[in-house]
Amino acid sequence: MKFCPNCSTPLTLVVPAGDNRPRHVCPGCNAIHYQNPRIVTGTVCTWGERILLCKRAIEPRYGYWTLPAGFLEIGESVGDGAVRETTEEAGAKIELHGVYSMIDVIHAEQVHVFYRASMLGPQLDPGPESLEARLFEENEIPWDDLAFRTVISTLRWFVADRREGRFSLHTDSIVYRPKTLTEVPSGNAPV
Numbered sequence: 001m002k003f004c005p006n007c008s009t010p011l012t013l014v015v016p017a018g019d020n021r022p023r024h025v026c027p028g029c030n031a032i033h034y035q036n037p038r039i040v041t042g043t044v045c046t047w048g049e050r051i052l053l054c055k056r057a058i059e060p061r062y063g064y065w066t067l068p069a070g071f072l073e074i075g076e077s078v079g080d081g082a083v084r085e086t087t088e089e090a091g092a093k094i095e096l097h098g099v100y101s102m103i104d105v106i107h108a109e110q111v112h113v114f115y116r117a118s119m120l121g122p123q124l125d126p127g128p129e130s131l132e133a134r135l136f137e138e139n140e141i142p143w144d145d146l147a148f149r150t151v152i153s154t155l156r157w158f159v160a161d162r163r164e165g166r167f168s169l170h171t172d173s174i175v176y177r178p179k180t181l182t183e184v185p186s187g188n189a190p191v
């Protein structure tokens with residue numbers, strides 16, 4: 001953030017009185033512009049035993065597979081955002097079954113939240129952000145071609161939990177490590 005959204009004055013980075021960390025402060029109108037992590041919300045959605053994945057038609061990670069997910073919009077609940085993103089990216093009609101994973105992505109200034117969900121019918125109609133939307137059997141999941149670490153973690157948990165026959169909330173915290181995808185096991189080994 002370089003300029004004040006209110007008055008266009010160049011911002012300074014200072015610790016305001018009574019605060020404990022640097023903020024973007026406007027010397028023109030004295031506004032303090034707080035910045036906080038953004039929420040990405042999505043679903044682990046199934047039709048029968050198969051799991052819904054979308055092939056990304058946008059950067060980052062163009063051409064890689066992902067769980068349907070995107071940024072929460074102002075004015076909607078996290079759950080409503082997950083439903084909307086799944087509809088937009090896959091054209092699936094779904095119902096939610098509760099929060100399944102919540103992962104801090106510290107370096108990206110994001111929190112990723114995934115709900116378990118099921119499709120209400122088999123129809124898929126991928127939107128402009130997806131090259132393809134497809135249902136995968138567990139042994140077909142393209143582990144080497146998944147877009148994001150939060151997607152890999154959530155799918156690993158889901159596959160393991162489903163084998164155990166019980167689902168519980170999973171949380172994790174990711175900090176930046178170079179070459180993040182090299183640690184992903186190859187082949188169809190989810191855990």
Ligand SMILES: [Zn+2]
Nearest residue numbers: 004007026029
């Ligand atoms: Zn200002």
